[in-house]
Amino acid sequence: MMKRLVLVCALGGLVLSACSPSNDPASDTTVESNTESSVGSVVAIPGIDVVITDEQAATLVGKTEAEAEAYAHDSGWAWRVGRRDGEQFALTMDYSEGRVTVSIDDLVVTEVVVG
Numbered sequence: 228m229m230k231r232l233v234l235v236c237a238l239g240g241l242v243l244s245a246c247s248p249s250n251d252p253a254s255d256t257t258v259e260s261n262t263e264s265s266v267g268s269v270v271a272i273p274g275i276d277v278v279i280t281d282e283q284a285a286t287l288v289g290k291t292e293a294e295a296e297a298y299a300h301d302s303g304w305a306w307r308v309g310r311r312d313g314e315q316f317a318l319t320m321d322y323s324e325g326r327v328t329v330s331i332d333d334l335v336v337t338e339v340v341v342g
Contacts, residue, residue, distance in 0.1 A: 277303050277325035284327050284339040292329075295336045299327055309340070 283302075287295040292308075299306040305326035309318055312332055322342045330338035 275325060277305075279304055279325060279327060279341045281341060284341045287327065287329060287336045287339045290336050292331050292334050292336060295329060310338075 279302075287298065290298065296306055303325070305323060307318065307326065307328050308331055309316055309328040310330040318328065324341060326342060328340045328342065329336050
């Protein structure tokens with residue numbers, strides 16, 4: 228039993244050390260917002276360091292879903308659909324000022340909420 232416990236602890240330590248930050252500068256990951264793709268160690272995370280005003284979000288109303296999603300992506304906004312053709316989807320309750328939640332009816336954006 229003791230040997231098994233030591234083995235489990237040793238394996239756990241290996242897993243943790245593999246996940247911990249390295250001192251190797253080549254493994255450094257920099258997070259940068261408003262980029263369209265990952266290049267090298269730069270990771271694109273939509274909605275980070277982006278603040279969307281209600282007026283900006285309102286420009287999506289009346290656009291097709293594809294047009295609105297492309298516009299949001301190009302602007303660095305995080306995007307999610309909260310309702311489509313009367314069907315409400317379960318959403319997280321966290322607030323993100325860099326994210327829009329849209330309602331879609333017949334492939335057209337009818338409502339937008341920031342957060």
